[in-house]
Amino acid sequence: MQTSNRVNQLKKSAIHEMTRLSKQYDDVAFLSWAKPSSGTPAHINEAAIKAIQKGLTSGYSQAEGLPELRELIAEKLKHDNKIKAKASEIIVTVGAIEAMAASVTAIIDPGDEVILLTPTYSTHITQVKLASGIPVLVPLNENIGFEPDFEAIVKSITKKTKAIILCTPNNPTGTIFSEDELKTFAKIAQKNDLYIIVDEAYEYFVYDKHKHFSIASIPGMEDRVISVYTFTKSYAMTGWRVGYLHANENLIAQIKKVHIPFAICVPVVSQYAAIAALKGSQNCITNFRNEYQNARNLMCERLDCLDEHFQYVKPAGSYLMFPKVLDNRADNSFEFSKLLLKEAKVSTTPGIAFGPNGENHVRLSFCVPDDMINKAFDRIERFYK
């Protein structure tokens, strides 16, 4: 008796494995989880408490989410993402992750191919495998700031290709795809009749002169883009597990057939928290962005002092970066992360978790206080001395 090939082929999540290992040590400097160390803003917590007190959170909501929440999301998509969205084009999901899983399952059949640009969030690759699809990994070009190699992407398209999964701002590199690049992706999708599934979880965390752009806002892309967003990153609400996806109504009807057997609906208390997030002041996002930008700058400065050991692309977005490890103190990135944990008590995520060309890298999260960054880098400096 054997579990399925689809799960047997999967390695344990390196992210969760590092968390587990990190717990074996005291006083670890933690740069390995994409979980903001700030708490959920008070007005969001208060709205959740009020909803419980009013008795609104006991029973299921509509599978696609509370109507008021979907109306607010449609407004947000119009205003912030320039997407002509309607409430009927939205499903509220268990974070971005369930949105991605349900979308992939709705789009592909066993044997279908999905193009992913690596290094990327490993769970996207896993989700394709769980749907018995074939992930086709096309490397981003690190030498030019992890930009897409469109020639290689076009070459990788076959008759079995059903979709391209994008992640912008990208986890783990912190790079963003520009409007021009996304227009090129749109043309490729149209020419080859492909879907685009785009994870925009870090949409608000974009720094310097960079701008976040949503591919679903490009005219003519309405029928082929599924856009995925989440409250969990924007409002420091990872524990609340609430996100959403936008697509046209035909696609929504199909994705809902997966969303219901995966979750029925999102916890109603989290949906009320999300309503408060959209209705309340958006200053919390600005504050988080400023904090993360400062933290990024600090992390880059600390890395600059270690330029014999690390080489990096400065993140334009997200709260993650993906330095290359230049020296050979360990056989591979997982061994390196384990070594750094053991010797320096710094927890990082091994690059291999993000695709084969993530090897010889580590992912570092800068959604942590300056103290944590300094503590980690003081220890890394000692480790190299």
Add this chain to the structure above:
Amino acid sequence: MQTSNRVNQLKKSAIHEMTRLSKQYDDVAFLSWAKPSSGTPAHINEAAIKAIQKGLTSGYSQAEGLPELRELIAEKLKHDNKIKAKASEIIVTVGAIEAMAASVTAIIDPGDEVILLTPTYSTHITQVKLASGIPVLVPLNENIGFEPDFEAIVKSITKKTKAIILCTPNNPTGTIFSEDELKTFAKIAQKNDLYIIVDEAYEYFVYDKHKHFSIASIPGMEDRVISVYTFTKSYAMTGWRVGYLHANENLIAQIKKVHIPFAICVPVVSQYAAIAALKGSQNCITNFRNEYQNARNLMCERLDCLDEHFQYVKPAGSYLMFPKVLDNRADNSFEFSKLLLKEAKVSTTPGIAFGPNGENHVRLSFCVPDDMINKAFDRIERFYK
């Protein structure tokens, strides 16, 4: 450009479709959703509020759930289900539904067969299809109280059969599998090297002299049973979306590879609510059970007065029943449910939603106040006059 065959083949959920249609009318008597009309007990709500106030709900928990919650669940499984459970053998899930979806995905590959006994909860059938598996539907024998037909079950096993999905107490029939019947299932599974995935969502709602029995408590079944439970039904917490599964550690490791890409973790606020549910007085369950038993008796009495039109098996468990519609006022069960909604303003779930042999039945929920049952049946009586 087409979505996947696996979703294209699926019809819209009849349950959710009836909900949608019901909203087009005012003052509907609602017997169609398996959602208790009572609210979540106050002490559970209060614990959730306290967890928010203490700042415990902002960030992810461990993917498998809070350690304290899993310890409490292990105790409950030992005490109530006679399963020798450890906290490391548990994953907290987004209701029973995500537990079932993750288990099926972890067990089967495309083309694998799964036996289901119909009428049964349609989502179980859908989950097999979403995993590109083949649901093999074996009818329960209505003439002997929807009992399993073991000869037919054994005959339906092929080399491709990977698992049997059971639901006890059964949604929609309200029947339960006895200890003897479950021992027979266990023998069949052992002889044919099959997994058993069992949905015990309604474990506490068992009436008269009937007893709930957990197949995982049978010695020798440790390696092949995945048992699924939920707080949502036991504690009137459907909106909180928190359930769990139990299996041996090897299976847990494989199912976790699906749980993470489906949900990452269950909303932490719901996990704190679940801790309070297990730690607090269990009187609420006793009260719910008594309420449902009285409601069941009332519904049966009202059906007895309509014995020209309905024939039913008295439910031994759950808060659902599945009467057969004897007259032919509509072409099929969906048309009948729509007719009853339009003419009598009573919302029911069409039997076809629970497998082909559910045709000519309706599912009625008795997790509603007596007033609602009486109102619905007064209207049904007028409908037939």
